[in-house]
Amino acid sequence: MKVNVAVVGATGLVGSMMLKVLSEENFPVDNLFLFSSKKSDGEKINYCGKEYIVEELKEDSFLEKNIKIALFAAGGSVSEKFAPLAVKAGATVIDNSSFFRMDKDVPLVVPEINPEDIKNNKGIIANPNCSTIQSVLPLKAIHDKYKIKRVIFSTYQSVSGSGLKGISDLENGTLLAYKYPIINNCIPQIDVFLENGYTKEEMKMINETKKILHDDSILVTATTVRVPVKYSHSISINVEVEKPFEISDVKKAISEYPGMVLQDDIANEIYPMAINSAGKNEVFVGRIRRDFTVENGINLWCCADNIRKGAATNAVQIAKKVLED
Template identity: 60%
Template sequence: MNYNVAVVGCTGMVGRKFLEILAERHFPIAELYLFASARSAGKKLSFEGKEYTVEELKEDNIKNKKIDFALFSAGGDTSKSFAPIFANYGAVVIDNSSAWRMDPNVPLVVPEVNPEDIKKHKGIIANPNCSTIQAVVALKPLYDAYGIKRIVYSTYQAVSGAGMNGYNDLMEGYKGETPKKFPYAIAGNLLPHIDSFLEDGYTKEEIKMVNETRKILHDDNLKITATTVRVPVLNSHSESINVELSKDFDIKEVFELFKTSKGIILEDDVANLVYPMPLNSSGKDEVYVGRIRRDFSLDSGLNLWVVADNIRKGAALNAIQIAEYMISE
């Protein structure tokens, strides 16, 4: 059976990645509809050798189409306005913005972690934050095997997470150009600042990681803190994750756990300088885990280094995997 698919925000970085991955994975498409803002309407995009015209995102262009899946990457305000419209006309919306993530009536899903939550949807399913997705893929095997008391996230996030403008700031910054997206130069620099600051001194990105991890793992009592940092890397986010497990572990068993866990590639052979890096994970579907070692400063402590393509697994692929899971079920 084939399905009618809409891509909303099709001209952006994630929107184009949606199209690329749909083609790569031979998603069973009957009809494809492309939507974007009025200024992008009329543009032509190619998909599997056929040219498609981008339509303006408005209700009149939605209601006459029988859409099964609507993949959204058009920003929170757009999603708040249009996701319910698509859902009312019978589509399942899989949204990449932050608009619906913490809504108690909307499941927040990473297919390797909590696929059972998909069945609870009422027309809208939320895709987690890119940095949260790769983290929980790595943490889920540990959570199931040992339990988790506390998590300390330190992220090293690529400029692609800020869209094309972030990408351009890095490339143009090396030529001495003034940044347009970031408040300071990112070329040759680090910015301990992703999204806006809150009154308590945390950024929204940091609080997203805290709240989304709890929701996905169904554990509101989980102790979590985070520091998120933008780094001069084009693509793929890296994360240092320190975990306090609920019970002790054998480090060899932890290695075996990651070797056999779905969606994870273990890269940990320090004698031969093998460990996850952004360059190696970019363009790949999996989450890479390495630098696994006991944290001797506390009981049952563990350190991990986790790397994944933030535009691919951290956004477009995760959404498409949700749709694939729904089809398979």
């Protein structure tokens, strides 16, 4: 059964990738509606060999179009205003912004982990933060077997996480996305600082991890850093678990879990890298080893394309699950 689909923010990095992934996945699109800001009104986008005209997003954009799935990739303020209007018009919204993520009435979903939460939606399903998505996949595999007590995230996040402005800062030396040069630099600030000394990005990872894993008892801390890489985030994850383990069993659990690829062959210096995960939909995990400073500690390293699995691919996976229900 084909359905009408809308993409909000269709001309941006994530919106463009959503269209690419919809095409790759042969998503059952009947009529496609593309919305963006006023400055992109009238632009033409090719989707599966057909040309579509981008429309300015307005309050009546969703009326009488019978849109089943609305993919939002235009920022929190747009989602706050227009997502409820889309729902009122009959659409199920999958929102890539952070606006609804911690709302108790909105499911926060990584389809390999908690697809059952989709059924509890009231018209809006939140797509998690890009860094959270790639981190919770290996964490879920570990948590199911050994019960996680504590997690320490240290991220190395690419400039595409800041959109086209971030890419310009890396490629052209501009200062559109960042206060400081990103070329030959690492910036230990992603998003604004909060009163507790953490950045908003760090608190997203802390809070979203607990919500997706359905366990508020897990202690989580994070340091998020922007690095001079164009695509793909890399994350160092330190985990303390309750139960004893063998590293070989941890590797096996991760290799068998959906959505992940184990790359862990230190004898041949094979491990995940941003350059290799760019353009892929999977999360790559390696450097899995024991942390000898605690009784049951694990270190691991994971890489994933932040625009694909960290945003567009995860959203389309959710949309496919919505249609299955």
